[in-house]
Structure formats: C-alpha cells, structure tokens
Amino acid sequence: MTATSRLTGPGWYRALWMSLLGISFAFGIVTAIRALYGWDPVLDGNAVLTVALLATPLFFLVGLGGFDYWFYWASGRRTRPEDHSGHGAHSWRDYFRINTDHKVIGIQYTVTSFFFLLVGGLLAMLIRAELAAPGMQFVDPNTYNGLFSVHASILIFLFIIPVFAGIANYVLPLMIGAPDMAFPRLNALSYWLLPIGGTMMLISFFAPGGSFSTGWTAYAPLSTEVPVGQLFFTIGVQFAGASSVMTALNFLVTIITMRAPGMSFWRMPLLVWANFSTSLLVVIATPFVAASQFFLLLDRALSFGFFDAGKGGDVLMYQHVFWFYSHPAVYIMMLPGFGIISEILAVKARKPIFGYRMMAFSLLAIVVLGFTVWAHHMFVSGMQSWIRVPMMVTTAIIAVPTGIKIFSWLATLWRGVLRLDTPMLFALGFLTMFVLGGISGVMLAIIPIDIHVSDTYFIVAHIHYVLFGGSLLTIFAGVYYWFPKMTGRMYDERLGKIHFWLTFVGFNATFAPMHLLGVAGMPRRVADYAEQFAGWNMFISIASFGLGLSTLVFLYNMAASWRGGPRAPANPWRALTLEWQVSSPPPVFNFDAVPTVVGGPYEYGVPGAVHGVFKEGAEVPQPVGAAAGAVSARKE
Amino acid sequence: MLTLGVLASIAGVAIALAIDWFPQSASTQAKKVDSLWDIVLVISVPIFILVLVVVLFCVWKFRQRPGEELKDGPPIHGNTQLEVVWTAIPALLLVGLCSYTFFVLDEIEQKDPDELVVNVTGEQFTWTFAYPSVRAGGKPLASSQLYLPKDRPIRFNVRTKDVLHDFWVPQFRMKIDAVPGITTQVRVTPDTVGRYPVVCAELCGVGHATMRQVAHVVEPGEFQRWVRSRQRPAGGAAAGGGGGQAAADGRAIFTGAAGCGGCHTLAAAGTSGQTGPKLDQVLKGEDKAFIRESIVNPGAKIAKGFGPNIMPENFGQTLTPQELNALVDYLSKETQG
Numbered sequence: 001m002t003a004t005s006r007l008t009g010p011g012w013y014r015a016l017w018m019s020l021l022g023i024s025f026a027f028g029i030v031t032a033i034r035a036l037y038g039w040d041p042v043l044d045g046n047a048v049l050t051v052a053l054l055a056t057p058l059f060f061l062v063g064l065g066g067f068d069y070w071f072y073w074a075s076g077r078r079t080r081p082e083d084h085s086g087h088g089a090h091s092w093r094d095y096f097r098i099n100t101d102h103k104v105i106g107i108q109y110t111v112t113s114f115f116f117l118l119v120g121g122l123l124a125m126l127i128r129a130e131l132a133a134p135g136m137q138f139v140d141p142n143t144y145n146g147l148f149s150v151h152a153s154i155l156i157f158l159f160i161i162p163v164f165a166g167i168a169n170y171v172l173p174l175m176i177g178a179p180d181m182a183f184p185r186l187n188a189l190s191y192w193l194l195p196i197g198g199t200m201m202l203i204s205f206f207a208p209g210g211s212f213s214t215g216w217t218a219y220a221p222l223s224t225e226v227p228v229g230q231l232f233f234t235i236g237v238q239f240a241g242a243s244s245v246m247t248a249l250n251f252l253v254t255i256i257t258m259r260a261p262g263m264s265f266w267r268m269p270l271l272v273w274a275n276f277s278t279s280l281l282v283v284i285a286t287p288f289v290a291a292s293q294f295f296l297l298l299d300r301a302l303s304f305g306f307f308d309a310g311k312g313g314d315v316l317m318y319q320h321v322f323w324f325y326s327h328p329a330v331y332i333m334m335l336p337g338f339g340i341i342s343e344i345l346a347v348k349a350r351k352p353i354f355g356y357r358m359m360a361f362s363l364l365a366i367v368v369l370g371f372t373v374w375a376h377h378m379f380v381s382g383m384q385s386w387i388r389v390p391m392m393v394t395t396a397i398i399a400v401p402t403g404i405k406i407f408s409w410l411a412t413l414w415r416g417v418l419r420l421d422t423p424m425l426f427a428l429g430f431l432t433m434f435v436l437g438g439i440s441g442v443m444l445a446i447i448p449i450d451i452h453v454s455d456t457y458f459i460v461a462h463i464h465y466v467l468f469g470g471s472l473l474t475i476f477a478g479v480y481y482w483f484p485k486m487t488g489r490m491y492d493e494r495l496g497k498i499h500f501w502l503t504f505v506g507f508n509a510t511f512a513p514m515h516l517l518g519v520a521g522m523p524r525r526v527a528d529y530a531e532q533f534a535g536w537n538m539f540i541s542i543a544s545f546g547l548g549l550s551t552l553v554f555l556y557n558m559a560a561s562w563r564g565g566p567r568a569p570a571n572p573w574r575a576l577t578l579e580w581q582v583s584s585p586p587p588v589f590n591f592d593a594v595p596t597v598v599g600g601p602y603e604y605g606v607p608g609a610v611h612g613v614f615k616e617g618a619e620v621p622q623p624v625g626a627a628a629g630a631v632s633a634r635k636e
Numbered sequence: 637m638l639t640l641g642v643l644a645s646i647a648g649v650a651i652a653l654a655i656d657w658f659p660q661s662a663s664t665q666a667k668k669v670d671s672l673w674d675i676v677l678v679i680s681v682p683i684f685i686l687v688l689v690v691v692l693f694c695v696w697k698f699r700q701r702p703g704e705e706l707k708d709g710p711p712i713h714g715n716t717q718l719e720v721v722w723t724a725i726p727a728l729l730l731v732g733l734c735s736y737t738f739f740v741l742d743e744i745e746q747k748d749p750d751e752l753v754v755n756v757t758g759e760q761f762t763w764t765f766a767y768p769s770v771r772a773g774g775k776p777l778a779s780s781q782l783y784l785p786k787d788r789p790i791r792f793n794v795r796t797k798d799v800l801h802d803f804w805v806p807q808f809r810m811k812i813d814a815v816p817g818i819t820t821q822v823r824v825t826p827d828t829v830g831r832y833p834v835v836c837a838e839l840c841g842v843g844h845a846t847m848r849q850v851a852h853v854v855e856p857g858e859f860q861r862w863v864r865s866r867q868r869p870a871g872g873a874a875a876g877g878g879g880g881q882a883a884a885d886g887r888a889i890f891t892g893a894a895g896c897g898g899c900h901t902l903a904a905a906g907t908s909g910q911t912g913p914k915l916d917q918v919l920k921g922e923d924k925a926f927i928r929e930s931i932v933n934p935g936a937k938i939a940k941g942f943g944p945n946i947m948p949e950n951f952g953q954t955l956t957p958q959e960l961n962a963l964v965d966y967l968s969k970e971t972q973g
Contacts, residue, residue: 140910141842209943215839221816222799222841227943309817315800316815349698351709355719380802380837382794382813382820385745389738396730400723406687407722413694416709420699428691435687439680442730446676446737448669448744452658452809455802455837519657521806523837526845530833574706605711 010065010098018063019056026052045208046228050301053235057196065098066189086184088588098192100184102173103586105191107486109166110479112191116158116198118551123151125548132541134534136527144527146211146229150201153216153233156333157240158198160471164336165247167478168275170486172251174579174586175269177260177595177612182253190246197240204232215525217326220307220318224299231300234293241286244332248282251275260578260612262597267611269577269601270359274339277363281328281335281370289325292318316383323374331370333467335363337474338405341427344481345409347575348424349416352602355408362401369398379450388447395445402438406431422496426477429504433469440465440515455525458518464511476503476554483561484568488585491565495557499550506547513540576611577601641689645682652677662807662828662853665744669809672740679729744810745823748789754782756794758801758814761843761911762895762948763834772867779866780893780954782834782851785859789825798945802838805851811837826853842946843911846898866956886966889959894951896963904970912947913939919971928964931955 006013030048034041061067072079087101088094095108127147130138139147173181181187204211209227212218216233223230255276259268268276295318298304305311307318346353353359372394379388409431418424440462444450453459476499483491513536518524522533529537571580578595579586595612603609658670700707755766755776762780770777784790794803796814803822804811807830812822836847854862890905891897897907901914918939919927929936934947955963 135908136910141845145839145842145844213842219800219839222839225799225945226841313817315817349709350707352711352713354712355714358714358719380811380813382815382818389734389741392737393731393734396734397727399730400727403726404719404723408719410687410690410694411712411715411718413691413698415712416694416698417704417707418694418699420695428695432684432688432691435684439684442680442733443676446672446733447741448672448737448809449676451811452669452806454811455804516655516657521659521833521835523804523835525839528845603711605708609711 015063018059022056022059026055098188102181106170113163120155128541128544141527142210145213160333178258179589190243193239193243197236200232200236204229248279251279260595270342271339273360274335277367278335285325285328292321323377327374328370340474340478344423344427346602348419350604351416354411362404365401423477423481425500430473437465456518457514457522461514487562489565491561499553502550509543578612637693645685648681648685652681659806664825666809751789751791759797761847785856794820800838801836804835804837807832886962889963
C-alpha cells in the first residue's frame with residue numbers, strides 16, 4: 001500500500017486528517033459568520049466548539065469509510081463489487097475497521113459497551129469515595145456534579161442500551177436463520193457512532209468550567225446556563241441516539257423480512273420478540289430525546305429561548321419531551337433483558353417457556369403502555385395536578401404485563417431440571433432483584449409516597465434495582481450464556497459463580513440501604529449531606545468498593561477464557577434455537593445450508609423435538625456482483 | 637411450600653413494618669402518608685416473598701442432580717386458568733390500591749379557608765420566606781428562616797428567581813418544585829413543635845447541597861412574638877436563635893442564619909465549604925465597605941476562579957441591618973488579623 005493510498009483510502013489515517021479538516025471547517029464557518037454579522041468577539045471559542053462537536057464526528061466517519069459505498073453509488077460511479085472482504089475478522093485489527101459482518105459488529109458493540117461499563121463504574125467509585133463521609137474530601141462540588149452526571153449518561157447511553165444491541169446484533173440473525181442483518185453497512189455505521197458519543201461525554205471533563213453537571217436529565221434552565229461542558233452531553237446524546245435508531249430500524253427490517261423458511265412470528269425465540277418490541281420503542285421514542293436536546297442546543301447556541309420563561313419559554317415542556325423518551329427508555333433498557341432471561345430459563349430448566357404467547361403479548365403491552373406513563377416522573381414538577389391520577393393508574397397497570405412475565409418464568413422453573421451454572425444463577429438473581437425494583441416502582445406510582453421520596457436516595461435505590469439488579473444481571477447472564485458461541489471458548493465456571501455471588505451480595509449491600517436513606521430524607525445529587533446519614537453512607541461506600549472489585553473477577557474470566565479457555569462445542573447447553581445448531585463461532589455466513597424451521601423454539605421435554613432442520617444440499621445462494629450484498633442473500 | 641411461604645410473608649411484613657422508615661412526622665399530612673406507606677408494604681412484601689420462596693423452592697427441589705445431565709422437564713406449555721388468575725389478581729389489587737390512594741391524595745391536598753400564606757422564593761442557593769399578611773417596614777415580612785405556627789394550615793406559594801429548585805421539609809412529607817415562570821403551591825398543616833431542615837431537592841447547580849435552611853414550627857403565641865420581633869424597626873434579635881439576644885452575634889449569623897459557612901471556608905468559624913472562595917484569602921486586606929458590598933451585591937467583584945450568579949443576592953433583604961453590621965464586623969475582624 002502506497003503512502004498516498006493510505007491517506008486517501010478509508011481508514012484511520014484518512015479519519016485523522018478528515019477530523020482535523022472538520023475542526024478547521026467549524027473554525028472557518030463560525031468565524032466567517034461572526035465577522036459578517038460584525039459580532040464581537042469574532043473569535044468565540046464556545047461557538048467554534050459547538051459547531052466542531054457537531055461537524056468533526058461526521059468528517060471522522062467519512063474519513064473512516066462509513067459512507068464510502070453510498071457516496072460511490074450516489075455519485076454514479078462504479079460501486080465496488082460486494083466481495084464480502086468486509087466480512088469476518090482475521091486479526092484484532094479488523095475490529096478497529098468498518099466491518100459489515102454482524103458477528104464482528106456484535107463483538108465491537110459488546111466490548112465497547114463493557115469498556116464504558118468499567119469507566120462508568122470507576123466514576124461511581126469516585127462518587128462513593130466522596131460520599132463516604134459528610135463534608136467535602138476529594139472533589140469540589142462542581143466536579144462532583146460532573147461525576148454523577150457522566151456516570152449516569154455513560155451507563156445509560158453507552159452501556160445498557162448499546163450492549164443489548166450488541167448481544168442481539170450477534171445472536172439475533174443467527175436465531176432467525178439469517179446470514180446477516182438486513183442493512184450491514186448501516187449496521188457498521190451505527191456502531192461507529194457509539195465510541196464518538198462516548199468519547200465526547202468522557203472528554204467533557206477537560207472542557208473549560210468542567211464536565212456537564214446537570215445530571216443525565218439535563219433539566220432546563222440549569223442546563224442552558226452552566227458552562228460549555230454541557231454541550232458534550234447535548235451533542236453526545238445525539239450520536240448515541242442516532243446509533244440506537246439505526247440499529248432498531250435494522251432489527252425491525254431484519255426480523256420482518258429475513259426469517260428462515262418456517263419461522264413464523266409464533267415460532268420466534270422470545271429474545272427476537274423482545275428486540276422487536278424494543279426496536280419499536282426506540283424508533284418511536286428516541287426522536288423525542290433528540291428533540292429535547294436540540295431545543296437545549298438552540299437555546300444555548302442561538303438564544304432561541306424555548307425554556308427561558310422570561311422570553312415566554314416553557315420550562316415544564318423540557319421535562320415532558322424528555323420523559324416522553326426517557327420513560328420508554330427504561331423499557332428499552334429492560335425488554336431485551338427479558339428476552340435473554342426467557343432463553344436461559346427455558347434451556348437451563350429444560351422446559352418450554354410457560355405461556356409463550358402471553359410472554360410475547362405482554363412485551364407488546366409494555367410497549368404500548370410505556371408511552372402512557374411519562375408524567376409520573378413529574379408528580380412534584382408543578383404541572384397540572386389532575387393529570388397525576390391517570391398517570392398513576394397507567395403506571396400501576398404496567399405492573400400487570402410485567403407480573404405475567406415474572407409468574408410465567410416461575411412456572412417455567414416449576415418441575416424442571418434446573419442446571420445451576422453461571423448464566424442460570426444470574427437469571428435467578430435477576431428474577432428476585434427485579435421484583436424488588438418493580439415493587440419500589442409501584443410504590444413510586446402512589447402519588448403521596450412519590451411526593452415524599454422523589455429526588456431522594458429512594459429513587460437512586462429504585463433505579464439501581466431496575467438497571468443493575470434488572471438489566472445488568474441479565475447482561476451478565478447473556479454474556480456468559482453466549483460466550484461460547486461468540487468466542488468459540490468456554491468460560492471458567494468456578495470464576496463465573498464467584499463473580500455472581502460477589503456481585504449479588506455487593507449489589508444488595510450497596511443499594512438496599514439507599515431505600516432507607518431516601519425515605520429518611522437524604523436528597524439525591526448532593527455532594528454533602530447531614531451528619532445523621534453518615535453511618536449508612538460509609539457502609540454503602542465500603543460495599544460499593546467490594547462490588548467494584550467483583551468486576552475484576554469477571555474481566556479476568558473473560559480475558560483468560562477468550563485467550564485460552566477450552567474449545568467450545570457447537571451446542572454446549574443442548575439448546576434448540578438455531579444459533580446453537582452451527583459451529584462455535586459460526587461460519588462467516590452463519591449457515592452452510594438453509595435452515596427450515598419446523599417447530600417452536602423451546603420444545604424441551606418433547607421427545608425428538610427439533611426447532612430447525614438443515615436440508616442436505618440446500619446451498620445458501622451466494623451473492624454475486626455489485627449492490628447485491630444484503631438483497632440477494634435474503635432467502636425467500 | 638405454601639406454609640413456608642405464608643410464614644415467610646408474615647415475617648417479611650413484620651420486619652418491613654418494624655423498620656423506622658420515616659423521619660419524625662410533623663404535619664397532619666405526614667401521618668396519612670405514613671399509614672399509606674404501611675398499607676403498601678403489607679401488600680407488596682408478600683409478593684416479593686412469594687417470588688423468592690418459589691425460586692428457592694425450585695432450586696432446592698428441582699435442581700439437576702448427578703446423573704440427570706441429559707434429563708428434560710415435562711413439556712408443560714401453559715395453563716390458561718393460571719394465566720387468567722395471575723393477570724386478574726394483580727390488576728384488581730392495583731386498581732384497588734390506586735382508588736384508595738386517590739382518596740388519601742385528596743385528603744392531604746385539602747384546601748382550608750383559614751390558611752396562612754407563605755411565599756417561598758428559591759434562588760441559587762438560598763430560600764427566602766415572605767409572609768404577605770404580615771407587614772414589616774412597609775413590605776411583607778421576609779426571612780431566611782421559616783417560622784410556622786403549629787396547627788395552622790399553611791399554603792406555600794413557591795417561585796424561583798433562576799433555575800428549578802424544590803421546596804421540601806422531610807418531616808412534612810410534602811414537596812413541590814419551584815419553576816421559572818409559574819407559581820406552584822403546596823399545602824401543609826404543621827402539628828408538632830420543632831426545628832426541621834428545609835431542603836432543596838432539585839439539582840440547582842454547584843451549591844445545591846448547601847441549599848439548606850431551617851423551618852421552626854412554634855406555638856401560635858411564640859409565632860406572634862417572632863413576628864413582632866421582626867417588625868420592630870430596631871429589632872436586634874438574631875434570626876438564628878429566635879430572639880432574646882441583644883447584640884447580634886456575627887459568628888452565629890455566619891454559621892447559622894445566613895448559612896455562609898455552607899459555601900465558604902473561614903478558619904475562625906471552622907467552616908470548610910468549597911462552593912465559594914475561601915474568605916481567609918479573598919477578604920484579606922479588604923475594608924468593611926468591600927465586605928459589605930460583597931455580601932449585598934455579590935456580582936460586583938467576583939473572586940478569580942469563580943463564576944457569576946452563584947452566590948445568592950438576597951442577603952440585603954433577609955438580614956436585618958443589625959445582623960448585616962454584625963456580620964461585616966465579624967468578617968473584618970477575623971480576616972484582617
């Protein structure tokens with residue numbers, strides 16, 4: 001490869017100089033406009049930064065090659081024949097390139113998200129260090145506000161939401177018998193938006209005036225007044241959100257159009273149902289959070305005054321638009337986990353999922369109801385008071401489909417043959433802990449109780465029981481469960497169990513006492529607190545450090561097993577779903593022969609039952625020629 | 637398993653009810669919220685115990701034993717009756733709970749014709765409490781401390797001068813956001829004499845954690861005495877202690893009434909706040925006029941490294957002239973030595 005082609009071809013060299021070009025572009029256009037209007041000063045650092053944050057990532061993506069194919073096509077030039085050289089990974093370097101293989105993208109997604117889990121967890125450790133005793137010890141209040149804001153934003157937008165997309169990216173096409181996702185290039189692009197959003201949030205700590213410090217909720221008008229670090233959230237969320245929407249669209253189209261012959265909707269594994277439901281939520285709701293942050297951006301950068309009461313703006317509107325996304329977002333962060341649990345419980349209990357259809361319907365019910373409850377986050381916001389009662393009722397009713405799922409899982413366990421390995425322990429841990437998060441959720445729906453505990457540590461406890469005891473335990477369960485499929489290696493079972501028990505105990509010791517603190521009157525998002533709360537806070541901090549250390553066991557297990565674990569057989573769990581019917585890891589195009597689905601996915605205990613069969617000699621049609629990639633690979 | 641479940645549920649409910657969850661209850665509303673809480677616990681704890689007991693029972697009874705590696709469970713796909721039951725019972729339970737809550741909510745937000753109106757104004761990072769029905773020096777009486785007569789229904793009209801805040805007294809159980817552009821309301825009837833914290837519960841910036849003041853619930857006679865002491869043109873009572881003291885004590889105002897120490901470090905007062913500049917450094921060598929201006933009009937000269945609009949601008953309003961003098965004298969004395 002010549003020096004010139006290194007610089008002009010897609011890749012990191014081109015991405016680098018294109019990024020510099022993006023920064024110069026921002027500098028040039030802002031300075032030119034300010035000069036034309038005669039604004040003083042002509043050189044405004046904050047204005048340049050605003051445009052640079054928007055433009056540089058796009059230049060970077062163009063440089064990396066995210067748009068190459070479409071640019072060739074749009075300009076009428078000869079597109080490169082789809083030779084599938086972008087498929088598969090042959091060395092670790094392939095994970096740092098634009099790659100269109102859903103299995104590579106799935107691993108890119110998952111590993112990147114776990115990197116952000118570690119960063120977010122480290123921020124939590126800093127928060128707990130500061131909170132270990134009353135008074136200020138390690139950081140100043142502004143830095144503290146930045147710590148919890150970045151902690152929450154990173155873990156919500158860069159860990160929980162994308163890691164589910166990562167796991168599903170790997171598993172879902174395999175599960176429905178497809179050779180890849182419907183739009184592989186879009187898939188690659190949606191992955192590369194993620195590290196951009198995450199990097200932006202992390203480097204906000206170096207912004208003048210410190211990181212964004214208004215919580216992950218970024219309530220106006222505080223967020224329009226704080227220093228420029230806020231923009232790193234406002235704009236970072238746009239990239240993470242765009243990534244989410246692209247992936248969700250991809251999942252929807254893949255699920256609707258690329259199922260193997262015989263795979264009717266009622267034969268889909270529940271993980272597929274769960275991602276179908278989640279994707280519906282994402283495409284409908286995510287534009288609202290994008291809008292809320294664009295409003296903020298316009299307020300900050302161009303003085304629009306959407307949320308400036310002095311200019312006739314409406315402060316409560318921010319909260320309505322924000323929560324119209326951010327409540328469904330809770331289900332975006334939970335439904336894929338429900339899917340993972342359904343897969344694991346059926347396989348590990350050796351029984352069909354109890355009430356399969358109701359499990360699917362309850363997912364859809366949560367999707368619909370999820371859009372009717374957002375204002376329960378605003379019971380003390382000063383909105384019209386009558387609206388609280390209907391919001392309370394819908395919030396309580398959402399517990400009904402959730403309850404159906406819990407009870408059906410319990411019935412799935414009943415009279416099964418329970419194999420208590422690591423994925424199963426995490427699944428059972430989820431089942432019990434999520435019920436606690438659900439119960440505190442119903443308590444929060446009860447308006448008089450919510451009035452007292454909103455904005456206290458009770459909320460912090462609730463959200464961690466839902467997102468840690470709920471989502472994160474399902475993520476661990478899923479990662480252990482599909483680790484053999486993804487890496488071709490077995491993980492260390494003993495270390496896995498140690499990891500579970502350390503996590504389970506550490507989690508409860510950390511978050512259970514927060515319920516008590518909250519009801520007793522400790523507000524959240526405070527760097528300092530009254531003397532009376534000192535005892536429990538010290539206890540929580542110590543427990544949280546233990547919880548943080550338990551992650552090291554997980555990391556070691558993953559790294560060591562990936563390098564040198566025993567080779568994994570194709571189907572170590574004796575599961576029926578299609579992803580286990582191919583080798584571990586699967587071939588580049590997933591299936592050497594077209595699978596035909598002949599029964600349900602969970603027919604455990606039915607003698608001789610199979611979910612899919614591979615007909616001898618039925619070759620997968622190999623795509624030929626330009627622009628044929630996704631389209632011709634689809635089997636009719 | 638059923639017996640075990642029932643016993644565990646009873647034990648669980650007993651433990652949940654035995655926990656002393658709430659801070660002291662100091663309003664009629666608090667009593668009703670607390671009993672609603674107990675009802676919710678009685679309903680919800682058994683649901684958790686039920687799930688826990690079933691999971692543990694299954695783990696104990698149905699775990700895979702050696703030799704069962706290839707064994708499957710029975711192919712049970714569902715049971716419509718059971719599914720109807722576990723859909724209908726939670727739904728009925730929740731609708732019942734919501735209906736009951738509706739009446740509790742109605743009760744705790746009841747209006748009263750005899751209510752005392754208090755205007756609460758939030759700003760970064762302090763509260764000002766004004767009593768429109770009480771005049772002092774031609775203006776409504778304003779104070780940085782909240783005094784409330786016992787057993788009198790109060791209506792708080794809550795406003796803000798800048799960003800969102802939230803007015804909360806945990807012992808009253810009621811809170812409401814202070815929202816730019818609108819006036820929000822919350823009603824409370826204090827019923828227990830005592831000193832309680834006024835807490836800002838909505839993140840409002842760097843000084844959010846220091847936005848604490850004191851609510852005093854006092855006997856009606858005591859309340860009248862406080863009002864009169866604030867109305868007296870030369871009233872010298874320090875707002876910190878509630879009267880009695882002849883000369884205002886600068887140190888007490890610094891650490892108590894005005895709450896300076898929450899944000900400012902001052903060695904002599906033993907405070908270590910970090911939101912604002914360290915006074916031992918920035919006031920060194922400055923005269924009393926500078927100190928006075930910095931208190932009353934903090935935006936006039938801002939210490940290096942700190943942003944504008946962080947220190948409240950209402951001290952000229954909430955401190956009496958005597959208190960202000962005492963505070964300036966105190967700060968001058970302690971930082972010039």
